[in-house]
Amino acid sequence: MTEELISWSDDLSVGIQEVDKQHKHLVELLNNLHRAIREHHGSSVARDMLRDLTEYTRVHFATEESLMQASSYPEYDSHKVKHEALIQQVVALQKKVAAGETGISFELLHFLKNWLTQHIQVVDKQFGAFFIKSIRHRTSTPDTAGNVARAEEARHWWKFWQ
Ligand SMILES: [Fe+2]
Structure with missing residues (x-):
């Protein structure tokens, strides 16, 4: 059995359910692309997969950034x-690939793997810890129904991204 490019483990969890779910999907897309390259599925298949991965990454980043804004994250x-x-x-790379100047290589896949796992483990985890603390703080401040409502909103609003 051949190994996957990235195997999900709990140390990739940032503690926010929706963000973890999206990270798992990114890992899956990257693993699929890796498999396609390894099994020589053809350059147009790989190009389409890279495009899908890029598009999903945009959606995912937008989700994270909106959660950061919703919680007034200082490192936004x-x-x-x-x-x-x-x-x-x-x-930039996609343009080069489309122009036939380069292909989708294992080096690229390893770059993406390293970028994603390091980004998750450092900056996304920092945000995850902040976000959870901010929700707890809001729900425990006896200040009012308004705080609770805002915290609930922050907790649930990301369903709009699905
Ligand atoms: Fe991030």
Whole structure:
């Protein structure tokens, strides 16, 4: 049996259910692309898979960024800059692939693997810890129904992304 590019483990969990679910899906898309390359499924298949992965990554980043805004996360700007830098790199690469200047290589897949796992384990976890603390704080402040309602909103609103 051949190994997957990334195997999900609990140390990739950031503690926010929806974010974990999306990260698992990103891992799956990356593993599928890896398998397609390994099994030589053809460059147009791989190109389409890279496009789908990029599109889903955009949706995922938008989810995280909205949760950051909803919880007034102080590191929002620097986290968003990291997201934008990756998207720019991948889009530039997609253009090169489309122009036939390069192919989708194992080096690229390992770059994406390292980027994703390190990003999750460092900055996404920092945000996860902040988000959970902020929800607890809001729900435990006896300040009012308004706080509870906002916390509930933060907890549930991401369903709109599904
Ligand atoms: Fe992130």
